[in-house]
Amino acid sequence: MQIAKYSNYTLPDFLEDDDFLRFVINPTHNDTVFWQQVTAEYSQQKEIIAEASKIIKAYRKQDVFTNEENQSKVWQRIESTLQKDRVKPKIFTLNGFLRVAAMLLLVSSIGIALWLIKGRQNEIDTTYGELSTVTLPDGSTVVLNGNSKLTYSDNWDKNSREVWINGEGLFNVTHINKDPAHIKPSERFIVHCPDMDIEVLGTTFNVRSRHNKTNVGLVQGKIRLDYVDAVTGKQSLIMKPGDYVQHTYKKALTRITLPAPEKITKWTKHQLLFNDASLAQISEIMTDDYGYQVDFSSPDLTNFKIEGEINVPNVEELIETISTTLPVKITRTDKNITITKLNP
Amino acid sequence: MSHEQIVHDDHNTAVWLAFKEGNWDAYTQLYNQYFKVLNNYGHKFTRDVNVIEDAIHDLFIRLWTNRAGLGNPVSVKNYLFKSLRSIIFRKLQSKSRFVDIEDEAEHNFPFEISFDQQLMADEEEQELQKKIKFHVKALPARQQEIIYLRFYEGLGYDEIADIMEINISSAYKLIYKAFDNLQDVLKTSKLAIVLALYSCFCINNH
Numbered sequence: 001m002q003i004a005k006y007s008n009y010t011l012p013d014f015l016e017d018d019d020f021l022r023f024v025i026n027p028t029h030n031d032t033v034f035w036q037q038v039t040a041e042y043s044q045q046k047e048i049i050a051e052a053s054k055i056i057k058a059y060r061k062q063d064v065f066t067n068e069e070n071q072s073k074v075w076q077r078i079e080s081t082l083q084k085d086r087v088k089p090k091i092f093t094l095n096g097f098l099r100v101a102a103m104l105l106l107v108s109s110i111g112i113a114l115w116l117i118k119g120r121q122n123e124i125d126t127t128y129g130e131l132s133t134v135t136l137p138d139g140s141t142v143v144l145n146g147n148s149k150l151t152y153s154d155n156w157d158k159n160s161r162e163v164w165i166n167g168e169g170l171f172n173v174t175h176i177n178k179d180p181a182h183i184k185p186s187e188r189f190i191v192h193c194p195d196m197d198i199e200v201l202g203t204t205f206n207v208r209s210r211h212n213k214t215n216v217g218l219v220q221g222k223i224r225l226d227y228v229d230a231v232t233g234k235q236s237l238i239m240k241p242g243d244y245v246q247h248t249y250k251k252a253l254t255r256i257t258l259p260a261p262e263k264i265t266k267w268t269k270h271q272l273l274f275n276d277a278s279l280a281q282i283s284e285i286m287t288d289d290y291g292y293q294v295d296f297s298s299p300d301l302t303n304f305k306i307e308g309e310i311n312v313p314n315v316e317e318l319i320e321t322i323s324t325t326l327p328v329k330i331t332r333t334d335k336n337i338t339i340t341k342l343n344p
Numbered sequence: 345m346s347h348e349q350i351v352h353d354d355h356n357t358a359v360w361l362a363f364k365e366g367n368w369d370a371y372t373q374l375y376n377q378y379f380k381v382l383n384n385y386g387h388k389f390t391r392d393v394n395v396i397e398d399a400i401h402d403l404f405i406r407l408w409t410n411r412a413g414l415g416n417p418v419s420v421k422n423y424l425f426k427s428l429r430s431i432i433f434r435k436l437q438s439k440s441r442f443v444d445i446e447d448e449a450e451h452n453f454p455f456e457i458s459f460d461q462q463l464m465a466d467e468e469e470q471e472l473q474k475k476i477k478f479h480v481k482a483l484p485a486r487q488q489e490i491i492y493l494r495f496y497e498g499l500g501y502d503e504i505a506d507i508m509e510i511n512i513s514s515a516y517k518l519i520y521k522a523f524d525n526l527q528d529v530l531k532t533s534k535l536a537i538v539l540a541l542y543s544c545f546c547i548n549n550h
Binding site for chain 1: 473498
């Protein structure tokens with residue numbers, strides 16, 4: 001570093017000087033010594049140097065956004081994305097395999113039929129732990145949970161609005177029907193699940209459709225479910241806000257009223273929420289939404305229940321909560337979790 | 345380059361090389377070392393935390409899947425900043441695809457910093473910060489970004505040019521422009537006036 005050039009530096013000159021900048025931001029011992037020399041040699045520059053460093057320091061006093069609280073959550077997502085790519089296909093039992101094959105055949109034939117009729121298909125796929133907000137052609141939005149898939153066609157002008165979901169999504173549907181007595185085909189909005197169809201007229205509701213089982217929770221508005229009942233065959237059900245329905249193909253449908261329907265949307269804020277949940281229910285969420293493999297040392301462990309409400313921001317804290325409230329020991333390596341009973 | 349700087353860079357290079365060999369610990373270390381600064385940089389382009397997190401997720405997925413084909417950047421931090429910046433731009437662009445954005449080269453996304461008033465000790469300092477804030481916020485986004493990379497991240501012109509994907513002379517031009525626009529701050533500063541008078545006095549005496 002040359003000392004002489006600084007004798008007639010102006011304020012902007014100092015701001016442009018790399019060596020000066022480093023001295024202000026992150027000085028080494030050498031820097032401090034050097035700039036002491038400069039001010040000693042050219043005392044007329046002393047104040048301008050002080051001014052330049054004040055400007056830089058004042059600018060640097062900024063709010064810092066580190067997002068530290070989500071550091072481990074984002075890392076989990078990265079791990080699960082990379083793991084999913086390397087994962088080997090599972091071996092199915094024959095019965096289960098046939099069911100899956102039939103499902104795939106159904107889905108793909110619908111897909112081909114649609115492709116022939118309507119042209120381009122949009123397919124949104126999320127990995128474990130990833131949330132994604134999808135805006136549909138009519139402005140309606142869907143927040144997709146991890147490990148979920150949403151399919152819809154581009155061409156919504158003439159046909160009714162139709163989407164296919166496998167996994168979980170929170171729908172916020174734009175209302176376009178002006179006259180409820182006369183609904184035009186283009187005003188219909190239908191969500192197809194493997195075991196039922198949901199017809200909508202502008203509303204917010206949550207769908208969770210996994211393992212051929214569908215749960216629908218209505219937050220506001222009005223929707224109609226079309227499904228097949230084990231005894232009576234084809235059925236329809238109109239849902240009211242706060243209704244929560246569970247259905248499995250060709251089985252009886254159960255309906256309850258939620259005390260706080262907005263809670264079923266908590267997952268869209270990366271919150272894990274459970275109420276009086278059994279370990280079986282908790283492990284299902286961890287497996288389906290976050291890609292964990294949960295093993296129980298004995299089968300009766302799955303019936304262990306945690307009374308009351310759990311509301312945590314990530315899987316780490318969920319595990320922590322389980323191990324502090326239940327007499328169990330949890331060991332974890334990467335995505336594999338083993339739950340064993342503690343000896344009394 | 346100072347001694348500490350060299351030691352630090354050597355360590356970073358070693359971690360980078362290990363990561364490229366497929367060392368998972370080195371990869372984890374890169375993530376933990378840079379997660380916070382990347383968030384801080386990303387936050388200047390968007391306040392949507394989901395977009396920032398998605399971009400960091402994508403960045404690290406790409407690093408791992410393409411690790412064998414990656415070069416050895418002079419500065420790992422620079423390389424990560426540059427990559428994150430372009431991923432965020434693409435995400436913001438696809439989000440606003442209904443707004444017609446024709447020229448890909450000119451990113452017109454806002455760049456925004458927010459100042460921390462808490463840290464300001466005395467009144468004079470607060471006054472100065474207020475002025476800087478006022479004038480910096482009036483600058484075009486790209487000029488604000490270059491000021492940030494220069495005076496917050498402490499980067500050289502070559503590094504700034506690399507991150508913003510412009511050539512070095514453009515980086516100089518951009519910062520001159522920013523200085524030009526900031527002249528009011530520099531001019532009206534009391535000390536600058538005193539100094540100007542003082543230097544006149546010196547010249548007259550000689």
